Amino acid sequence: SQTIHQWPATLVQPVGSPLSLECTVEGTSNPNLYWYRQAAGRGLQLLFYSVGIGQISSEVPQNLSASRPQDRQFILSSKKLLLSDSGFYLCAAGHLNTEAFFGQGTRLTVV
């Protein structure tokens, strides 16, 4: 089965600082990759979706960007963090219409 590595688990960053969250996938090739943000006690908001290297679909306008430099690597970035970027970020990987596997998540607090 697939394993999704996501780090760090927690992160506290000042407003205006850059961000880089990395997600790597083991156990499969050419997966669809996803970045989600989850507010406390709320649903998962799809931020970015990728079907292949260099192919990124942005689902909501925001202060974040994503890149997929390798088949099983997905990076979430920001040049300048805002307070509103705080939240729980989840990376997921899967194939069309099959189970998606999730990482452990990163709790980001912007102060």
Next chain:
Amino acid sequence: AQTVTQSQPEMSVQEAETVTLSCTYDTSENNYYLFWYKQPPSRQMILVIRQEAYKQQNATENRFSVNFQKAAKSFSLKISDSQLGDTAMYFCASGQKLVFGQGTRLTINP
């Protein structure tokens, strides 16, 4: 745009009771799958059950089953003989982009 709606923010039942969580969706995809995920306090996402839209037979996994009404675009989850360990957030999801609903917080009381 694809949407998934869960109209029950919270539900609470007694242990051993049966509970049904609601989900409706809208999609333009012809062949799609629907999913229910569970998120316990650890926040790890766990697949509960999956339904193929072109199959009329409702999916079942032990105590978990779905009521899939394709024409109504409805996909509810039934949990039978509920257990304390079923306490979690439950999310319905659909489509290639794996769009999620807002979730239902389910509490099983002893």
